[in-house]
Amino acid sequence: MKNIDQSRIFDLTDYKRQDFSVCLGCKICASVCTVNDLSESTNPQEILQKLFLGKNIPSDDHLVRYCTGCYRCTGACPWNIRIPEVIRALREELATRSPFEKAFKDSVSIWGRVYEPYVIIMAIPFLLKGGYIKHMTRWTEYMGIHLPHKVKRA
Amino acid sequence: MNYGYYPGCSLTGSAHKLDKGIRKVFEKQGHTLKEIPDWNCCGAFEYGDRKELTGFSKKNLEKASGLFSEIVAPCPACYKNLREADEQKEFTITHPLDLFDDAFIGSVKQARDLKGHVFTPYYGCILLRPRETAIQRNTVMEEVISRFGGDVAGEKVKDRCCGGNQIFINKSVTEKLSKLVLEKSKGTIVVFCPLCHMAMKTFSGERKVIYLTDLLLYIMGENKVL
Numbered sequence: 146m147k148n149i150d151q152s153r154i155f156d157l158t159d160y161k162r163q164d165f166s167v168c169l170g171c172k173i174c175a176s177v178c179t180v181n182d183l184s185e186s187t188n189p190q191e192i193l194q195k196l197f198l199g200k201n202i203p204s205d206d207h208l209v210r211y212c213t214g215c216y217r218c219t220g221a222c223p224w225n226i227r228i229p230e231v232i233r234a235l236r237e238e239l240a241t242r243s244p245f246e247k248a249f250k251d252s253v254s255i256w257g258r259v260y261e262p263y264v265i266i267m268a269i270p271f272l273l274k275g276g277y278i279k280h281m282t283r284w285t286e287y288m289g290i291h292l293p294h295k296v297k298r299a
Numbered sequence: 300m301n302y303g304y305y306p307g308c309s310l311t312g313s314a315h316k317l318d319k320g321i322r323k324v325f326e327k328q329g330h331t332l333k334e335i336p337d338w339n340c341c342g343a344f345e346y347g348d349r350k351e352l353t354g355f356s357k358k359n360l361e362k363a364s365g366l367f368s369e370i371v372a373p374c375p376a377c378y379k380n381l382r383e384a385d386e387q388k389e390f391t392i393t394h395p396l397d398l399f400d401d402a403f404i405g406s407v408k409q410a411r412d413l414k415g416h417v418f419t420p421y422y423g424c425i426l427l428r429p430r431e432t433a434i435q436r437n438t439v440m441e442e443v444i445s446r447f448g449g450d451v452a453g454e455k456v457k458d459r460c461c462g463g464n465q466i467f468i469n470k471s472v473t474e475k476l477s478k479l480v481l482e483k484s485k486g487t488i489v490v491f492c493p494l495c496h497m498a499m500k501t502f503s504g505e506r507k508v509i510y511l512t513d514l515l516l517y518i519m520g521e522n523k524v525l
Contacts, residue, residue, distance in 0.1 A: 183476070217428065283501060
């Protein structure tokens with residue numbers, strides 16, 4: 146399992162290590178965390194504590210895997226700590242990128258924008274394996290298809 | 300009123316209905332939307348490097364500079380990213396929901412009412428959080444629905460997460476979270492976020508999921524979404 150270079154987390158976010166020293170350990174972030182609606186036991190405060198103390202964070206941590214970026218934790222936190230942004234930095238450092246996210250970023254580098262048909266085509270093996278095809282009919286009900294010439298060049 | 304308009308990537312594709320709806324509602328109310336020329340993706344939530352993410356929106360603001368001082372961005376992710384990139388507060392970046400004030404709603408030429416229909420207004424996460432970029436008018440959907448005779452339900456789910464962010468990473472997460480919202484809501488789900496729309500639509504079965512703009516156009520007698 147990859148060890149996280151924690152100094153990189155602080156480079157990627159606007160936070161410094163000492164910013165997490167203010168965490169009171171009140172766990173209000175855990176009480177509102179959306180990931181806990183999935184019956185996963187998650188405590189965002191533990192991540193902040195580990196970053197402050199320089200302890201390792203496993204890449205299969207539930208919050209790192211399932212955080213939806215809903216900012217409920219930030220809204221509840223007495224210090225307004227933006228935990229979802231810390232999690233995104235952790236994902237970047239761990240390079241836990243799904244084929245969809247890779248295709249998204251590739252499209253942005255090619256066209257400067259997300260061209261959805263390209264993203265879908267590039268992620269087809271993943272979509273097939275992940276059981277997404279059954280949703281295709283529903284998606285075509287409202288999705289608009291346009292040709293790539295309407296997507297600008299970067 | 301003239302506004303600079305930042306549609307964002309979703310509104311050129313999967314959320315093209317929201318784009319058309321916004322343009323039409325604004326036109327009908329006498330406002331002009333003009334696209335920021337050659338805009339690029341705002342990066343949504345896909346970039347772990349904060350500087351890289353803000354860089355995308357800073358580039359968009361540079362392109363708007365000198366042309367517009369007021370910018371409207373309907374997609375919650377784009378709206379949040381633009382607001383955060385405008386560190387010097389050079390622009391007034393507004394979400395359409397904040398423009399739907401009493402005067403705006405009051406001047407809607409009503410052709411239909413919503414009597415006999417039940418709606419759950421669903422804002423999702425990014426319109427209401429984090430507080431620095433949250434919209435001000437956080438009951439605007441309820442106001443529109445009640446003003447035109449509809450019944451509002453599902454108040455408790457309005458700010459819950461649909462898990463849309465995870466739909467192409469861990470689909471089961473989105474399925475479970477969206478179904479929780481669907482179970483605790485009633486009637487037609489009214490949304491504004493393209494991601495919430497996609498997540499809800501994917502798992503809603505027979506339940507209707509519509510954009511607020513489509514509901515406004517229905518009231519104005521334009522389309523028949525109900």
